[in-house]
Amino acid sequence: MALSKIQTNSITDGNITTAKIADTAVHGYRNLVINGAMQVAQRATSASVSNNTNESYQTIDRWRIDFGNGAGGACTISQDTTVPSNQGFSFSYKVDVTTTNASPGTTEQVYFANRIEAQDIRNSGWDYTKSDGSAYITCSFWVMSDKAGVYCFYARDHDANGGTMFFVKEFTLVASTWQKVEIQIPSSSSLVFNNDTGTGLEVGFSLLAGSDRNNATNNTWNTADTSRATANQVNFFDSTSNNFYLTGVQLEVGSEATPFEHRSFGDELARCQRYYQVLDGYAFTGACRLSNTAYMAAGLRVIMRDAPAATSTGNAMVINSNATYTQSVVGWSSSYLSDNNSSVRAYWTNFSGMTAGNGASGAQTLPVMNLDAEL
């Protein structure tokens, strides 16, 4: 007789393990990191970064880089095609040192990170306040560097202890060799994640840490200061020959790292657009209030995390009364979002000759508004 049902009480304890299940089962929507495969780069694919120049979000979506406390040195960050073989990745996040900082000041630090909303950690299923530290969230990633040695992964809880609670874990790299790293982050009764859209957990990588910023104790939650590294952290900025590559970053509930959850570009782009999105001229419709001003509005691609800051990147074109008008000078006077962050409106100015009171529609494929609600 064919077996149609497995009685769970007939399975010997220990015969089915998480590791065995992980290789074959479907595990959808478990990666809490957005753009972990570095697919989406709406802003740019490359940027030169140094203290006060192009820090924070500049290239690959959701990944920010910071030169803390006036750290010296400079690098180029880019979406690179160097990837580990046969893992299904097309891109990596590359850091290429262009100016060295061989002797960093005591508080200097350079790191890059991905920030996750507090509500998404709180509601992930991770029993993060379990006091014995036995509930884990696991981060796995593929990494390679031309500089061998000890690097530090860190996780920062922004809602606990004034945002100064850091878990730091060392990992050791062999030069120019891709390596998959798995890091288990334990629960702690001190962890706090609010049920809101603010920053919850930040996962990141230290590249440089001065002597007052490498005080963390390895493999535990630290609350003493803002060190993202241990004293063993290499100085990645000691040579312009150094390149660092990262891809396949996954953060998931549990103590086992499962295979990377490859998501479609469209899926990943939509996730990124909650934090940053670009609207072209055709997205806007409205009316001409004055002969030189159009009052325009657009629905957003996805509802954004919070009301975004807006920048404009080019001239706008408006069709009004069967005629086309193009701004001679970039001009838009204001913008803001609807209460539920689903639409945006703006005054486009510096036109001339339009007919007030008539309808208007945007008519340009170039991006005219960039909206930023990053963490």
Add this chain to the structure above:
Amino acid sequence: MNEMNITSAQYIAENGENFSIKAMIDGTEHHVPLSAGNRHYAEILRQVEAGTLTIADAE
């Protein structure tokens, strides 16, 4: 430095009510909503609190 370089800031009002700030941030004109969850607005408030930035009244 982890800070934004904000060189100017001015409220934008409609019907007498402030609803955004026009600010020059890192060399680019930004229109920043008055939302506590927006990182640009949070940084503007931080710099105002630190005494290094003043927000001009709306025109």
